[in-house]
Amino acid sequence: QSVLTQPPSASGTPGQRVTISCSGSGSNIGSNYVSWFQQFPGTAPKLLIYRDHQRPSGVPDRFSGSKSDTSASLAISGLRSEDEADYYCASWDDSLSGPVFGGGTTVTVL
């Protein structure tokens, strides 16, 4: 059971906007930054979003992050077939003195 809650799946057609939610608590999302990672099967995760909404260089601006209170969201606009992957949210948890992750959301491009 993951500390952060994500929907297990999300889908959209090419060009659509897909949003993934991530729900936590005051000891993690409510107090610390949220990061988002993209992972393809059998490969290492890639940092997509950090500090709630910042994008590392090289990440397309189709990916955007937001946060409100103890929840965060990742939006993918202009959905492409290459966006089919698993997406994970993460945040530091003050009670656990370490990061906690969501269970992951599999995005399917229909």
Next chain:
Amino acid sequence: QVRLEQSGAEVKKPGASVKVSCKASGYTLTDYYIHWVRQAPGQGFEWMGWVNPNTGGRGQARKFRGRVTMTTDTSIDSAYMELTGLTSDDTALYFCARGPQPRNKLMVVAPNVAFDLWGQGTMVTVSS
């Protein structure tokens, strides 16, 4: 090229230990922290702990205390994670990841999961 290169897959028997290495290239190891995260087959991520290559300071998730040791060898830009008392539940893909230094020097670790560089992963299989 900035990268973290991990050691190869391991197969261990229950009760054994495993040591995974993580070699940094393209950047100075001591400029960042190293975190270890694992992913069981078909599952999400589980954070194990961190090490500060600059000071040797480290912290572990409560679940792994007493069973995991994280070290670095700055002379060869490498970090290591040793896990003892292996059980089948430890079968997983183990990743090292680069994390930020704390902005506040009074903090022992940055409370920030901006892990911007990951190793390719090391599969550890525990089976009798």
